[in-house]
Amino acid sequence: MILSAWTREPIVHFLAAAAALFLYFSWVGEPADPASRAITVTREDRAALALQWERTMQRPPTDAELDIMVETFLREEVLYREAIRLGLDRDDPVVRKRLSNKMDYLAASMAETAAVSDSALADWLAKHPDRFTPDARYSFDQLYFAERAAAEVALAGGSTIGEAISLPASFENTDRNRIEGQLGQAFTAALDDLEPSQRWAGPVASGFGWHLVRLRGRVVGTPPELIDIRDQVEADWRSSTEAQRRKDAYQLLRSAYQVSVEK
Amino acid sequence: MGKGKLIASVGAAAVVLGVGAYWLSRPEIVDPADVADAEAAIALAEYPETVLWGDTHLHTDNSIDAFGFGVRLGPEDALKFARGEEVTSTTGVKAKLARPLDFLVIADHSDGLGVMRRIYDAPRIAIRDATLRRWYDMMHESPQQSARATAELITAAGAGTLPEAMMDPERREKTATDIWNAQLQVLDRYYQPGKFTPLAGFEYTYQPDGNNLHRVVMFRDGIERTSKVLPYPGLTEEIGGLFDYMDAYEQATGGRALAIPHNSNLSNGLMFELTDASGGPMSARYARRRAMREPVVEATQIKGDSEAHPFLSPNDEFADFGKKGWDIGNLTLSRAKADPMYAGEYLREALKRGLSIEERTGANPYKFGMIGSTDSHTSLATGDEDNFFGKHTGNEPSAVRANAPQNLGTQVGRFGWNYLAGGYAAVWARANTRAEIFDAMMRREVYATTGPRMVVRFFGGFDFADNAFDGDWVRAGYKSGVPMGGELAGNGRQPRFLVSALKDPDGAHLDRVQIIKGWTEADGTVREKIYDVAWSDSDKRRRVNGRVPAVGDTVDRKTARYTNSIGAAELRTVWTDPDYRAGQRAFYYVRVLEIPTPRWPLFDALRFDMTLSPEAMDDAVAQERAYSSPIWIGPAGR
Numbered sequence: 001m002i003l004s005a006w007t008r009e010p011i012v013h014f015l016a017a018a019a020a021l022f023l024y025f026s027w028v029g030e031p032a033d034p035a036s037r038a039i040t041v042t043r044e045d046r047a048a049l050a051l052q053w054e055r056t057m058q059r060p061p062t063d064a065e066l067d068i069m070v071e072t073f074l075r076e077e078v079l080y081r082e083a084i085r086l087g088l089d090r091d092d093p094v095v096r097k098r099l100s101n102k103m104d105y106l107a108a109s110m111a112e113t114a115a116v117s118d119s120a121l122a123d124w125l126a127k128h129p130d131r132f133t134p135d136a137r138y139s140f141d142q143l144y145f146a147e148r149a150a151a152e153v154a155l156a157g158g159s160t161i162g163e164a165i166s167l168p169a170s171f172e173n174t175d176r177n178r179i180e181g182q183l184g185q186a187f188t189a190a191l192d193d194l195e196p197s198q199r200w201a202g203p204v205a206s207g208f209g210w211h212l213v214r215l216r217g218r219v220v221g222t223p224p225e226l227i228d229i230r231d232q233v234e235a236d237w238r239s240s241t242e243a244q245r246r247k248d249a250y251q252l253l254r255s256a257y258q259v260s261v262e263k
Numbered sequence: 264m265g266k267g268k269l270i271a272s273v274g275a276a277a278v279v280l281g282v283g284a285y286w287l288s289r290p291e292i293v294d295p296a297d298v299a300d301a302e303a304a305i306a307l308a309e310y311p312e313t314v315l316w317g318d319t320h321l322h323t324d325n326s327i328d329a330f331g332f333g334v335r336l337g338p339e340d341a342l343k344f345a346r347g348e349e350v351t352s353t354t355g356v357k358a359k360l361a362r363p364l365d366f367l368v369i370a371d372h373s374d375g376l377g378v379m380r381r382i383y384d385a386p387r388i389a390i391r392d393a394t395l396r397r398w399y400d401m402m403h404e405s406p407q408q409s410a411r412a413t414a415e416l417i418t419a420a421g422a423g424t425l426p427e428a429m430m431d432p433e434r435r436e437k438t439a440t441d442i443w444n445a446q447l448q449v450l451d452r453y454y455q456p457g458k459f460t461p462l463a464g465f466e467y468t469y470q471p472d473g474n475n476l477h478r479v480v481m482f483r484d485g486i487e488r489t490s491k492v493l494p495y496p497g498l499t500e501e502i503g504g505l506f507d508y509m510d511a512y513e514q515a516t517g518g519r520a521l522a523i524p525h526n527s528n529l530s531n532g533l534m535f536e537l538t539d540a541s542g543g544p545m546s547a548r549y550a551r552r553r554a555m556r557e558p559v560v561e562a563t564q565i566k567g568d569s570e571a572h573p574f575l576s577p578n579d580e581f582a583d584f585g586k587k588g589w590d591i592g593n594l595t596l597s598r599a600k601a602d603p604m605y606a607g608e609y610l611r612e613a614l615k616r617g618l619s620i621e622e623r624t625g626a627n628p629y630k631f632g633m634i635g636s637t638d639s640h641t642s643l644a645t646g647d648e649d650n651f652f653g654k655h656t657g658n659e660p661s662a663v664r665a666n667a668p669q670n671l672g673t674q675v676g677r678f679g680w681n682y683l684a685g686g687y688a689a690v691w692a693r694a695n696t697r698a699e700i701f702d703a704m705m706r707r708e709v710y711a712t713t714g715p716r717m718v719v720r721f722f723g724g725f726d727f728a729d730n731a732f733d734g735d736w737v738r739a740g741y742k743s744g745v746p747m748g749g750e751l752a753g754n755g756r757q758p759r760f761l762v763s764a765l766k767d768p769d770g771a772h773l774d775r776v777q778i779i780k781g782w783t784e785a786d787g788t789v790r791e792k793i794y795d796v797a798w799s800d801s802d803k804r805r806r807v808n809g810r811v812p813a814v815g816d817t818v819d820r821k822t823a824r825y826t827n828s829i830g831a832a833e834l835r836t837v838w839t840d841p842d843y844r845a846g847q848r849a850f851y852y853v854r855v856l857e858i859p860t861p862r863w864p865l866f867d868a869l870r871f872d873m874t875l876s877p878e879a880m881d882d883a884v885a886q887e888r889a890y891s892s893p894i895w896i897g898p899a900g901r
Contacts, residue, residue: 052493055492055493056492056493056494056495056496056508057495057507057508057511058492058511058512058514058515059511101324131348146832164732165765165832165833166718166720166763166765166833166835167765177347177363178313180362180768181313181316181362181716181768182313182718182768183768184768184769185361185362185768185769186769187768206768207766207767207768207769207770207827207832208765208766208768208832208833209832231293231452235339235452235453239339239340239343243351
């Protein structure tokens with residue numbers, strides 16, 4: 001479905017997010033009030049722990065196992081409350097960072113959920129064709145030589161016998177990544193300077209030494225149609241949008257502050 | 264009505280709107296049937312032809328500690344980065360892998376998985392409540408209805424009659440499930456069978472008294488199975504609990520899971536004990552369970568190298584790699600290391616212990632293959648020295664990180680430069696799919712590197728000819744032998760091995776290839792021996808007192824450069840064990856050493872124009888390496 005424009009406004013997301021936090025603490029947060037020294041583990045709490053166990057282990061916990069879980073829960077809760085009482089959360093860089101990250105998360109997760117139209121994705125694809133274009137593919141034969149001179153002699157003399165090395169002699173319609181993985185970046189870059197031909201060319205340098213290359217074919221990738229890669233385009237659009245949302249949300253909050261940096 | 268309640272009520276209205284928008288526009292998930300079709304369309308090679316590179320141990324912001332250190336990149340960024348796209352690291356640096364990975368296991372800590380998301384997720388539950396749904400609908404109907412809904416809401420809040428949806432245990436449980444499911448959906452969205460494979464996993468962070476007994480658990484399956492369970496947190500204080508969990512998963516779903524121990528070097532002797540987990544004598548049942556559940560072990564990663572230790576292998580001049588700082592105590596440094604602990608920590612010794620336990624019980628608990636990984640907590644799987652993005656966001660590239668004391672535990676004795684850049688897992692699979700990668704790990708046809716992507720082949724058999732490399736030797740290796748990770752049944756003849764190591768095409772030349780053998784003597788003692796089987800310039804580098812002299816060192820400490828003027832592009836040989844005796848129980852694995860190259864602190868010194876401490880400078884150059892999984896041989900008729 002298409003949501004009305006206001007649902008995409010960062011201010012709405014932020015309001016909702018802030019409210020969510022508030023609401024959570026004002027309802028659910030009460031049992032965990034760190035100022036209190038009373039802890040009640042409700043039947044629901046125990047049931048939640050038991051359910052989590054069952055979901056994990058595919059069977060319900062025994063009474064003893066449940067007791068251990070409750071004990072673990074209590075220990076964490078007691079230490080947590082005492083830590084808050086001692087003010088250990090203040091001036092703690094980890095806590096600070098964590099809370100600020102939570103705010104970021106709230107801003108971004110809203111974008112994660114927005115629906116997106118085909119036309120918006122088509123625009124996105126048109127704007128960033130390079131992100132979706134498949135690798136070029138190459139078909140070629142190669143001969144290996146440890147020394148450049150030997151490769152030149154072979155090329156001049158028309159020899160098609162290279163030196164021994166555990167590399168494939170031929171590649172058929174292999175994508176660029178795969179070639180780069182096996183023969184390295186320098187060699188792969190050099191392939192682009194060669195014109196497809198039935199003749200041997202080179203020598204071409206690689207991390208191993210030198211090669212004579214017979215480039216039989218090269219297929220340059222073209223961007224696919226949206227319909228074929230919709231998921232991929234949407235994923236890309238979504239994560240880019242998320243980053244923007246975080247930025248917008250921050251700017252919104254930031255603009256409400258008066259900041260002075262003394263130098 | 265109190266002021267607090269009023270604010271809460273207004274907040275509630277906003278929540279309902281926001282949450283409602285969420286529910287009605289959830290992103291589509293990839294249909295498992297589509298994933299299955301895409302997998303089925305991938306052709307399988309007759310035998311593994313190309314090696315796949317990956318990281319089985321990457322943390323994202325769903326890990327409680329990674330998040331605490333400040334990482335903001337999530338699973339999606341991690342996957343993008345691994346498959347070769349540019350992302351911006353948490354500290355604002357643009358990052359792109361020069362060479363993408365073929366697969367990635369996101370292994371966030373199962374304890375507190377994604378808890379920071381829960382606060383956001385909690386209100387989402389509310390919309391399932393009939394009352395809230397009605398309010399939501401009213402709000403969408405018209406401004407008047409919306410105002411009425413808000414009024415109702417405020418009244419309900421004031422009267423304390425708001426829906427109790429949040430207190431329902433079943434729904435609370437749902438929040439944890441949602442975090443896991445959200446991750447599984449992302450994994451499926453990025454899965455491109457044949458090209459890039461994300462696998463589901465988590466890290467089980469078991470560390471009694473700070474002794475590291477962590478395992479990464481990895482699944483073979485897609486969301487239709489993995490969503491039926493939750494990651495296993497520390498429920499019991501015994502490793503058997505994790506294995507029970509894996510059994511239960513497999514029985515309930517028909518899926519498969521395996522566990523990968525890591526940082527045995529920080530376990531203070533507990534990872535590979537001679538006893539069972541409770542200290543009693545090891546039973547064959549326990550031994551078989553370990554071997555079945557833990558087919559591979561992380562030999563090397565950011566927090567040090569666990570292959571071998573000079574204390575255990577005093578004759579191994581290369582055993583000191585990645586030990587400094589790490590071998591002084593356990594993970595948190597709550598307990599110092601004592602000499603008797605080493606034997607339970609290093610993989611070569613564990614492989615030896617496995618042989619002697621097998622002799623006693625008939626089952627070898629430590630019959631594992633070896634892989635490397637990063638254990639990076641930055642969402643960035645970087646394993647190379649010149650792209651080290653830090654163990655966590657607190658030590659992403661900066662001028663101070665190399666010399667700084669590092670901040671786990673007591674901050675004594677460990678420094679930034681002790682971190683390794685991290686390793687990679689190399690997998691010989693017939694295709695790049697979840698099933699093929701998982702199955703290759705189960706049969707241990709994998710190897711570890713400390714970062715460089717050298718191609719290592721290793722076959723054992725009895726019938727390899729001296730000139731085996733002249734023909735199609737890979738086919739011969741599979742046809743008349745077993746690949747790395749395999750087992751040979753002894754038949755009285757000496758085992759022969761085909762070993763080939765091709766340098767990283769964009770990396771350093773190779774110094775040497777070694778075969779490391781461990782075996783049991785007739786009296787039950789276990790021994791090890793290192794054979795140099797191939798090395799560069801062997802006509803000039805003659806053995807001196809039985810040892811191959813050092814290859815040399817071309818690293819310029821000022822510019823962090825080396826040259827490939829020494830070493831070889833490829834080393835390979837057919838090797839026969841000259842010391843084999845019929846009936847012997849033994850393992851053999853390959854260690855490949857590169858020529859010396861700069862480690863990441865030297866690149867840092869150059870980039871940030873800073874001076875390394877003398878200790879860091881001493882350790883600024885190293886010989887990167889690969890470890891193959893072993894091939895075992897035992898008495899006939901096993």
